Amino acid sequence: xxxxxxxxxxxxxxxxxxxxxxxxxxxxxxxxxxxxxxxxxxxxxxxxxxxxxxxxxxxxxxxxxxxxxxxxxxxxxxxxxxxxxxxxxxxxxxxxxxxxxxxxxxxxxxxxxxxxxxxxxxxxxxxxxxxxxxxxxxxxxxxxxxxxxxxxxxxxxxxxxxxxxxxxxxxxxxxxxxxxxxxxxxxxxxxxxxxxxxxxxxxxxxxxxxxxxxxxxxxxxxxxxxxxxxxxxxxxxxxxxxxxxxxxxxxxxxxxxxxxxxxxxxxxxxxxxxxxxxxxxxxxxxxxxxxxxxxxxxxxxxxxxxxxxxxxxxxxxxxxxxxxxxxxxxxxxxxxxxxxxxxxxxxxxxxxxxxxxxxxxxxxxxxxxxxxxxxxxxxxxxxxxxxxxxxxxxxxxxxxxxxxxxxxxxxxxx
Numbered sequence: 001x002x003x004x005x006x007x008x009x010x011x012x013x014x015x016x017x018x019x020x021x022x023x024x025x026x027x028x029x030x031x032x033x034x035x036x037x038x039x040x041x042x043x044x045x046x047x048x049x050x051x052x053x054x055x056x057x058x059x060x061x062x063x064x065x066x067x068x069x070x071x072x073x074x075x076x077x078x079x080x081x082x083x084x085x086x087x088x089x090x091x092x093x094x095x096x097x098x099x100x101x102x103x104x105x106x107x108x109x110x111x112x113x114x115x116x117x118x119x120x121x122x123x124x125x126x127x128x129x130x131x132x133x134x135x136x137x138x139x140x141x142x143x144x145x146x147x148x149x150x151x152x153x154x155x156x157x158x159x160x161x162x163x164x165x166x167x168x169x170x171x172x173x174x175x176x177x178x179x180x181x182x183x184x185x186x187x188x189x190x191x192x193x194x195x196x197x198x199x200x201x202x203x204x205x206x207x208x209x210x211x212x213x214x215x216x217x218x219x220x221x222x223x224x225x226x227x228x229x230x231x232x233x234x235x236x237x238x239x240x241x242x243x244x245x246x247x248x249x250x251x252x253x254x255x256x257x258x259x260x261x262x263x264x265x266x267x268x269x270x271x272x273x274x275x276x277x278x279x280x281x282x283x284x285x286x287x288x289x290x291x292x293x294x295x296x297x298x299x300x301x302x303x304x305x306x307x308x309x310x311x312x313x314x315x316x317x318x319x320x321x322x323x324x325x326x327x328x329x330x331x332x333x334x335x336x337x338x339x340x341x342x343x344x345x346x347x348x349x350x351x352x353x354x355x356x357x358x359x360x361x362x363x364x365x366x367x368x369x370x371x372x373x374x375x376x377x378x379x380x381x382x383x384x385x386x387x388x389x390x391x392x393x394x395x396x397x398x399x400x401x402x403x404x405x406x407x408x409x410x411x412x413x414x
Contacts, residue, residue, distance in 0.1 A: 022221065022222060023074045023109070023113065023223055024224060024226075025071055025074070025226060026071075026111050027069050028066075028071075028072040028080070029063050029066030029069055030059040030060060030061055030068040030069075030070055030105065031062035031067070031068070032055075033174075033176070035055050035058070035172075038058075038174070038177070038183070039172040039173060042172060042204075043149040043171055044170035045156060045169055045170065047089055047090060047156065048087070049087045050086035050087075054169055054207055057207045058102065058172065058205060059105055060106050060177050061108060061117055062178040062181075063116040063117070064118060064181040065181065072108045074226075076213065077142070078104060078108065078141070078142045079102060079105060080105050080108070082099070082101075083098065083099065085098065086169075086209055088156070088159060090159075090160045095159060096211075096240075097209035097211060098210075098211050098212065098237060099211065100169070100209055101166075101207070101210060101213045103206045104142070104144030104203065104204055104206060105142070106143070106178065107120075109141075117142065118180045122194050123141045123195055124139070124141075125138060136198060136201055138196060140196055140203070143177075143204075144203065144205060144206060145201060145203060145204060146301045147171060147204055147206050148301075149171045151171070152168045152171065155208075158275065158281070162271065163272055163275040163276065163279075164271070164297065165298065166208040166209065166298045166299075167209040167210075171204055171205070172206075174186055174203040179194060186202075210294070210296055211237050211240075212234065212237045212293055213298075214233055214292060214293045215288065215298075216288040216292070216338055216342070217287075217288040218230045219234070219342040227342070231252065231293075231342060231343075233293070234261075234294070235251075235252045237294050238264070238294070262350060262353065262354055263357040265293075265295045266336050266354040266358040267360060267361030269291070269295050269335065270360065270361030270362035270365070271361040272332070273329055273332055274364075274366040274367075276328060277325055277376055277378075278365070278367045278370045279305075279370075279374070280305050280307070280374035280375075280376075281305050281306075282314065282322065282324035282325050282328055283302060283303050283328055284314065284327060285299070285331070286328045286331040287331050287334070287335065288334070291335050304324075306322055317377075319377065319383075319414055320376060320377025320381070321376055321381045323402065325376070325381070326402065329385055330388055330392070330410075331401075332358075333358075333388050336354050336358060336392075340393075352393075352394065354393055355389050355390065355393045355394055358389055358393075359386055362382070362385050363382065366378065366382065380414060383414045387412045387414065388412070391410070399412075
C-alpha cells in the first residue's frame with residue numbers, strides 16, 4: 001500500500017455493498033465517538049437491557065489512530081458487529097440478542113482490497129439502483145441516511161408480535177467523523193464535497209440488536225473458509241437458543257441435526273411471513289442477503305405498511321393478497337431453497353420437510369381475523385403461501401422475481 005497516494009474512487013474499487021466480489025475478512029481499526037460532541041441520539045429504546053451502554057458501540061473506522069480492533073467481513077461494508085448479551089422485554093415476553101451491529105461506521109471495503117478509506121478524497125458514488133440516488137442524485141459510501149428513528153418503535157412492535165427481526169436500539173445524528181486521519185465536522189465534509197452537500201442530507205448511525213448478523217447468502221458464497229465459519233457460527237447461535245429453551249443441542253456433523261436446523265429455520269421463516277401479514281407489513285426485499293442464519297429479517301429500512309405504500313403496484317391485490325406480500329413469500333421460499341444447499345441436506349425428503357415445517361410455522365402464527373382487518377384475504381393468503389412453497393421447494397419451478405415481472409407470469413392457480 002502506498003501511503004502517499006490518494007487514488008480516486010472508481011466503480012471497480014468501491015462497488016458499495018455488493019456481494020459479487022469474494023473478498024477476505026480482515027481486521028479494522030476503529031475509534032469510539034463521543035456523545036454530545038460527535039453525535040446526538042435522536043431516539044433510544046428504553047426497554048433494551050444490556051451490561052454495556054449503547055455508547056460503547058458508537059464507533060467509526062480510523063485506520064490511522066483507531067485503538068479498537070474489530071473483524072470486517074464481506075459484504076458488510078458500512079457495519080461492524082460486536083458481541084453482546086442484551087435483552088428486550090415487554091410485559092412477560094423477553095427476547096435475547098447476542099450481536100450488536102452498528103450501521104454507518106464508514107466505508108470498510110477498501111480494507112479488504114488493501115487500501116484505507118483515508119486514501120480517498122470523496123465518499124460519493126453514483127448508483128442508479130440505490131434509494132439514495134433517487135433522493136439525492138448519488139449515494140455516500142459507508143454512511144447511513146435512510147433509516148428513520150420511528151423504526152425503533154416499529155421493530156419493537158413487530159418483535160412483540162412475534163417477528164424474528166433486528167431490534168433497532170438507537171439512532172443518532174452524526175456531527176463529526178474521521179476523515180483522512182482527523183476528526184472532521186459533517187458541515188466541513190459537505191463543503192469539501194466528501195459527502196452530499198444538501199441541507200436535507202443528514203448522516204446517521206444506528207445500533208441494532210440481532211442473534212447474529214451472518215446472512216444466508218454469506219453461507220452460500222464467500223472467500224476462503226468464510227462460508228464454513230458462518231455455518232459453524234449459525235449452529236453455535238442456534239444452540240444458545242436451544243439451551244435457553246431447554247431444547248436438544250444440534251451438531252453440525254450430524255445429518256439428522258442439519259435437517260432439524262433446516263426445519264427450525266423454515267418454520268421460523270413461515271412464522272415471519274404470517275406476522276408480517278397479521279400486522280399489514282411487507283419487507284419487499286426478503287432475499288438471502290436480508291435474512292440471517294437465525295431466521296431474522298433484517299435491513300428493515302425497506303419495510304412498509306400497506307396504508308403508507310409509496311409504490312401503488314406493491315399493494316395491488318391478487319386474489320385478495322397484496323403483490324408485496326406475494327413477493328415476500330416468493331423470496332422467502334428461495335431463501336429456504338438456498339438453505340437446503342448450504343446445509344448439505346439435498347434430496348426430495350429435505351425439501352418436503354422444509355415445505356411442511358414452513359407451512360406449519362405459517363399456519364401456527366397466522367391470525368385470520370387480524371389479517372382480514374388488514375384487508376388481506378387470509379384463506380387465499382394461506383393458499384398462496386402453500387402454492388409458492390410447493391412450486392419452489394417441491395416442484396423446483398422457477399418463479400420470476402417480481403421486480404420486473406408480473407404475478408401472472410408464475411402460472412399459479414389457487
